[in-house]
Amino acid sequence: MKVESIQKTSTPELVVREILKNIKSGELKPGDKLPPERELSKAFGVGRSSIREAVSAMVLVGYFHVTQGKGVFLRDDIPSPHIFNGKLRDVLAAYWILDLIETREHLECSVVRMAAAKAGDKEIQQLREAVDAIRANSADVNRFYESDFDFHMTLAEAAENPVMSSILKMIIEKLHADYMAFMPDTLCRPDRAVETAERIVDRIEGKDGERACAVMLEHLGIVKTELVRIIPEIKPHRNPQNMVLLES
Amino acid sequence: MKVESIQKTSTPELVVREILKNIKSGELKPGDKLPPERELSKAFGVGRSSIREAVSAMVLVGYFHVTQGKGVFLRDDIPSPHIFNGKLRDVLAAYWILDLIETREHLECSVVRMAAAKAGDKEIQQLREAVDAIRANSADVNRFYESDFDFHMTLAEAAENPVMSSILKMIIEKLHADYMAFMPDTLCRPDRAVETAERIVDRIEGKDGERACAVMLEHLGIVKTELVRIIPEIKPHRNPQNMVLLES
DNA sequence: GTCAACAGGTTGTCAGACCAATTATAAAAA
DNA sequence: TTTTTATAATTGGTCTGACAACCTGTTGAC
Numbered sequence: 001m002k003v004e005s006i007q008k009t010s011t012p013e014l015v016v017r018e019i020l021k022n023i024k025s026g027e028l029k030p031g032d033k034l035p036p037e038r039e040l041s042k043a044f045g046v047g048r049s050s051i052r053e054a055v056s057a058m059v060l061v062g063y064f065h066v067t068q069g070k071g072v073f074l075r076d077d078i079p080s081p082h083i084f085n086g087k088l089r090d091v092l093a094a095y096w097i098l099d100l101i102e103t104r105e106h107l108e109c110s111v112v113r114m115a116a117a118k119a120g121d122k123e124i125q126q127l128r129e130a131v132d133a134i135r136a137n138s139a140d141v142n143r144f145y146e147s148d149f150d151f152h153m154t155l156a157e158a159a160e161n162p163v164m165s166s167i168l169k170m171i172i173e174k175l176h177a178d179y180m181a182f183m184p185d186t187l188c189r190p191d192r193a194v195e196t197a198e199r200i201v202d203r204i205e206g207k208d209g210e211r212a213c214a215v216m217l218e219h220l221g222i223v224k225t226e227l228v229r230i231i232p233e234i235k236p237h238r239n240p241q242n243m244v245l246l247e248s
Numbered sequence: 249m250k251v252e253s254i255q256k257t258s259t260p261e262l263v264v265r266e267i268l269k270n271i272k273s274g275e276l277k278p279g280d281k282l283p284p285e286r287e288l289s290k291a292f293g294v295g296r297s298s299i300r301e302a303v304s305a306m307v308l309v310g311y312f313h314v315t316q317g318k319g320v321f322l323r324d325d326i327p328s329p330h331i332f333n334g335k336l337r338d339v340l341a342a343y344w345i346l347d348l349i350e351t352r353e354h355l356e357c358s359v360v361r362m363a364a365a366k367a368g369d370k371e372i373q374q375l376r377e378a379v380d381a382i383r384a385n386s387a388d389v390n391r392f393y394e395s396d397f398d399f400h401m402t403l404a405e406a407a408e409n410p411v412m413s414s415i416l417k418m419i420i421e422k423l424h425a426d427y428m429a430f431m432p433d434t435l436c437r438p439d440r441a442v443e444t445a446e447r448i449v450d451r452i453e454g455k456d457g458e459r460a461c462a463v464m465l466e467h468l469g470i471v472k473t474e475l476v477r478i479i480p481e482i483k484p485h486r487n488p489q490n491m492v493l494l495e496s
Numbered sequence: 497g498t499c500a501a502c503a504g505g506t507t508g509t510c511a512g513a514c515c516a517a518t519t520a521t522a523a524a525a526a
Numbered sequence: 527t528t529t530t531t532a533t534a535a536t537t538g539g540t541c542t543g544a545c546a547a548c549c550t551g552t553t554g555a556c
Contacts, residue, residue: 012508036537036538037538046510047509047510048510048511049297049511052297052301052538053301053509057304057305060305061308067537068517069517069518069538070518070519070536070538071538072537099409099412102411110358161351163347163348163350164354167415258539258540259539284505284506295540296543297540297542298541300508301539301540314507315506316506317506318507318548319549
């Protein structure tokens with residue numbers, strides 16, 4: 001006979017997973033202080049002893065270091081996606097805008113496809129709100145860019161891969177910081193951006209990753225084509241090879 | 249002024265030492281049952297919570313196994329410290345290995361497609377040489393990994409996007425540094441790796457980015473599936489959304 | 497003899513209290 | 527005002543008691 005060795009997951013283990021989730025999502029960064037035990041106890045709805053057991057296990061394994069009277073702190077030497085950050089920033093600083101844009105296109109395509117495959121109602125809702133924010137801020141250029149950035153980050157979160165979202169974040173920030181400043185305000189087209197963003201979310205909701213990706217490329221292209229017109233050094237280039245162009 | 253970093257030994261730590269003393273003296277033999285928590289509490293003159301913390305630490309490290317309702321038992325296999333030092337820590341730390349692998353898969357897919365679109369005779373030639381190098385080094389594990397790494401870098405160069413190849417380089421290096429060390433040498437399959445690499449180059453030469461990408465995923469999967477078997481915490485996941493599976 | 501119900505032992509969890517170390521704040525002294 | 531000191535608030539460390547969940551053996555009805 002086959003004996004099922006199903007054992008109920010203990011409360012501390014659930015707490016550990018929850019904390020790991022927070023670390024993974026980047027909400028808890030190296031050096032950050034964990035909320036006090038009593039607070040976590042209330043937040044998770046479990047006894048303080050369970051919190052203690054979970055935390056002390058993670059301390060033992062090396063995630064946290066703890067000082068009585070001060071708190072529990074996430075060590076800064078655990079492997080995390082943010083480890084790249086320093087080096088990656090240097091790398092990004094050295095290259096041409098076209099390569100950055102191309103990389104962004106590929107990453108965003110992947111992200112959109114993943115989001116289409118994974119997103120649930122909650123994520124769709126968040127995306128809708130992000131689109132609404134773009135629409136609401138479309139009058140002011142700076143706030144428009146900010147909202148657009150938030151939209152892409154929300155998308156990245158829906159893809160549930162912190163490595164990809166942190167890479168993407170840096171690339172977008174770099175693009176904005178270095179080049180968008182030179183773009184005349186008249187060139188951005190908030191109306192079209194809102195429209196494409198909306199269509200992206202629609203496609204994601206419909207689980208159609210391919211079409212969502214195609215619209216995303218269109219969305220990114222809105223900015224890119226204008227950029228190419230302004231800066232002659234930038235030659236337009238072919239569409240990313242990992243997309244299949246579809247009529248919308 | 250010199251600050252002494254004397255820290256009071258905690259109660260649970262004292263309990264652990266006491267229990268360890270009993271194990272070393274042979275009073276507690278493998279398979280034996282530890283006295284109930286309350287009894288130990290009275291015996292050591294400390295609170296039950298301290299006993300619990302000490303015991304659960306020793307359970308985590310691998311000294312005991314515990315069954316609710318029965319008791320805590322000294323394991324009959326060796327309580328080796330390296331479980332604590334190496335593996336367990338990295339099992340918990342391996343939390344994002346999946347994200348790294350997934351990111352790599354997406355990037356390599358893009359790279360392969362781009363390479364298929366751009367590669368000329370010279371690049372094909374370089375790729376062939378890289379494959380030959382893998383074949384030549386397939387006997388020695390370390391040199392094999394090195395050659396495989398070179399192959400992927402050659403591929404990235406053929407894609408002609410320095411940003412993507414830098415990112416990819418960082419990810420691969422991190423994967424190798426942090427996790428491959430735990431892979432038994434017997435698990436790598438140089439023969440299959442050579443074969444898939446060869447097929448990738450063939451598809452690139454034939455300008456068939458889609459199929460090249462499919463083979464690349466297969467190539468990466470060779471390592472991944474073994475890794476999943478070693479570290480159970482790593483759940484296998486679906487293929488990247490940006491690929492279209494094709495029969496080869 | 498078989499099976500259900502019960503009782504005892506044991507770990508799992510929760511709640512509250514108090515202790516100990518640190519930090520923040522306010523009062524007092526310079 | 528600035529510095530020092532005293533006090534309070536915050537937070538991890540420990541203790542205790544209570545109950546739940548689980549395993550085991552015993553008892554008793556059938």
